[in-house]
Structure formats: C-alpha cells, structure tokens
Amino acid sequence: MSHNFDILTITGATAGGKTTLAAHLALRNNGEIISADSRQVYRGMDIGTGKDLGDYVVNGTPVPYHLIDIADAGEKYNVFEFQNDFFEIYSKLKLQNKLPILCGGTGMYIDSVLRGYKLISVPPDEKFSQKAENMTDAELISILEQHKHLHNISDTSNRKRLIRAAEIALYYAKHGTTETEIPKLNSLIFQVEFDRETQRQRITQRLQERLQSGMIEEVKALLDKKIPAETLVYYGLEYKFITQYILGELTYAELFTQLEIAIHQFAKRQMTWFRKMEKDGFVIHKIDGHLPLEEKLSIIEQFLHS
Numbered sequence: 001m002s003h004n005f006d007i008l009t010i011t012g013a014t015a016g017g018k019t020t021l022a023a024h025l026a027l028r029n030n031g032e033i034i035s036a037d038s039r040q041v042y043r044g045m046d047i048g049t050g051k052d053l054g055d056y057v058v059n060g061t062p063v064p065y066h067l068i069d070i071a072d073a074g075e076k077y078n079v080f081e082f083q084n085d086f087f088e089i090y091s092k093l094k095l096q097n098k099l100p101i102l103c104g105g106t107g108m109y110i111d112s113v114l115r116g117y118k119l120i121s122v123p124p125d126e127k128f129s130q131k132a133e134n135m136t137d138a139e140l141i142s143i144l145e146q147h148k149h150l151h152n153i154s155d156t157s158n159r160k161r162l163i164r165a166a167e168i169a170l171y172y173a174k175h176g177t178t179e180t181e182i183p184k185l186n187s188l189i190f191q192v193e194f195d196r197e198t199q200r201q202r203i204t205q206r207l208q209e210r211l212q213s214g215m216i217e218e219v220k221a222l223l224d225k226k227i228p229a230e231t232l233v234y235y236g237l238e239y240k241f242i243t244q245y246i247l248g249e250l251t252y253a254e255l256f257t258q259l260e261i262a263i264h265q266f267a268k269r270q271m272t273w274f275r276k277m278e279k280d281g282f283v284i285h286k287i288d289g290h291l292p293l294e295e296k297l298s299i300i301e302q303f304l305h306s
Contacts, residue, residue: 006185009102012192013267015202019055022103023063032064036104047215048238074227107273116184132163194289
C-alpha cells in the first residue's frame with residue numbers, strides 16, 4: 001500500500017494512551033512500531049518508564065516493536081545513537097513495504113529524525129565540565145536556551161545532565177552539525193491530547209498504580225545490580241526520586257508529592273516541545289484523548305487512506 005507520506009507519528013504527553021493506539025494502527029495497517037522514548041531503551045527499567053509491553057499485543061496478536069530493551073541499565077544511550085538506530089530500522093521496514101509508526105513522547109528524538117538534521121557524537125569536554133561546576137543552574141540553562149533546538153532539556157532538574165546538555169550545545173555551536181545525507185521524512189503526525197485537569201488525574205492515577213505494582217522494587221533491583229545511585233538519579237523522574245527514597249533522603253510522602261509534581265512539569269515540557277515543532281512548520285493533527293479507541297482509529301485511518 002503506497003502512501004503520500006513516509007511515516008506515521010503518534011505522540012502526546014505522558015499517560016496519554018499513545019502505545020495502545022499505535023499498536024492497533026500497526027496491526028490494521030501492516031505496520032511496525034519504532035519507539036521514541038529515551039528511557040524505554042533500557043533493559044530492567046520497565047515500570048518506571050511505562051514500558052507496558054502488554055499494549056503491543058492486540059487481540060492476542062503481538063505487534064512488532066523496535067528500540068525498546070536495546071541497552072543495559074547503567075549505560076547512557078543518547079539522541080545520536082537513537083538517530084542511527086532509527087534509520088537502520090526505518091530502511092528495513094520500507095524495504096519490506098511495512099508502515100513505520102514512530103510512537104513516543106521524547107520530543108527531541110522525534111524531532112531529530114523527522115527534521116533530518118544529522119547529529120555527531122560529542123566527546124566529553126573535561127575543561128568545560130570543570131568550569132561548569134562553578135556555574136549556577138540558571139547560567140547553564142541560559143547556555144541551553146541559546147542553542148536549545150539542538151538538545152533535549154527534558155530534565156534540567158539533574159545537575160549532571162544539565163552540564164552535559166550545555167556541553168553538547170556548545171560543541172554543536174562551535175562545530176555545527178555534519179552534512180551527512182540523512183533522508184528528510186514526510187510524516188503524518190497525530191497528537192493525543194487531554195484537557196489539563198484530566199491529564200493531571202491520569203498522571204496521578206498512573207503513578208499510584210505503578211508504585212503499587214513494584215516500581216520501588218524495580219529500582220532496588222537495579223541498585224542491587226550495582227548500578228550507581230547517581231546513574232539512576234541521572235535517568236530522572238521515577239528513578240531519581242525512588243533512589244532518593246531508598247537511600248533514606250526522602251520519606252514516602254515526599255517521594256510521592258515531589259515525583260508527582262516532577263511528572264506534571266515533564267508533561268508540560270513535552271507539550272511545549274510539540275508546540276515548538278508546530279511553530280517550526282510541522283503539521284500536528286490533534287486527537288481528543290477522550291474519544292473511544294475505535295473513533296481515534298477511524299479518524300487516523302481516514303487520513304491514511306485519503
């Protein structure tokens with residue numbers, strides 16, 4: 001089946017039901033899913049990243065997915081590696097006449113493949129790291145904001161990530177991005193969205209469910225595997241706050257409150273990123289999250305087949 005676009009993208013803020021929608025679309029349209037989630041790449045980080053692998057089974061049929069569980073927890077997978085891995089899979093799917101469906105909420109990852117800018121691997125800059133130790137967070141964020149189209153500032157609450165992000169931004173400012181040929185993709189993009197109040201409720205409810213279904217035990221297991229606490233803190237959100245709770249730095253009540261606030265802020269940054277993509281010229285079709293699944297599917301399929 002030939003389309004007048006290269007790839008279908010399903011995005012939206014966290015806890016929006018993107019995966020279920022993408023999986024149903026894939027099954028009905030000879031598609032496979034390429035995940036665009038910067039933390040679901042890690043093995044053993046399942047509950048905290050929302051890796052609901054059951055969502056990839058539709059009516060008993062498994063839907064093929066890619067770029068989930070491809071790195072060991074403790075590694076630091078990045079957007080440069082994502083871009084390379086994505087295009088390798090994308091090319092294979094195209095050869096097999098499959099519909100590639102990019103699904104996830106990491107705006108930087110989505111942007112990096114749809115916009116077609118080629119990233120280069122950035123070596124650590126010891127000199128800058130030392131200098132950055134004496135800079136305030138505000139100073140580091142201002143460096144990022146001057147070059148922010150080149151780096152994901154999804155978690156500026158973590159000092160180490162912030163320093164590394166600023167380092168990368170400065171490297172690109174100095175060296176530019178390489179002009180390696182990278183296909184510019186024409187994507188049909190859909191964003192599942194809820195009103196703010198519903199989104200808040202969904203996030204809170206999902207956080208309660210995850211805490212009850214073993215998320216704290218998951219982080220304990222990672223620490224038992226000798227993954228350094230500071231690496232888990234680096235991964236942000238659930239891993240950061242639960243690690244602090246396990247280390248006795250937070251009470252359970254503080255863990256819940258602070259993590260809930262952090263996830264709401266993260267969802268807000270996700271939406272800001274998608275709005276920025278629209279400003280940059282991407283057409284993003286909004287899908288009301290309240291609609292029944294069948295209706296969402298038929299809206300998207302009308303676009304697919306028109």
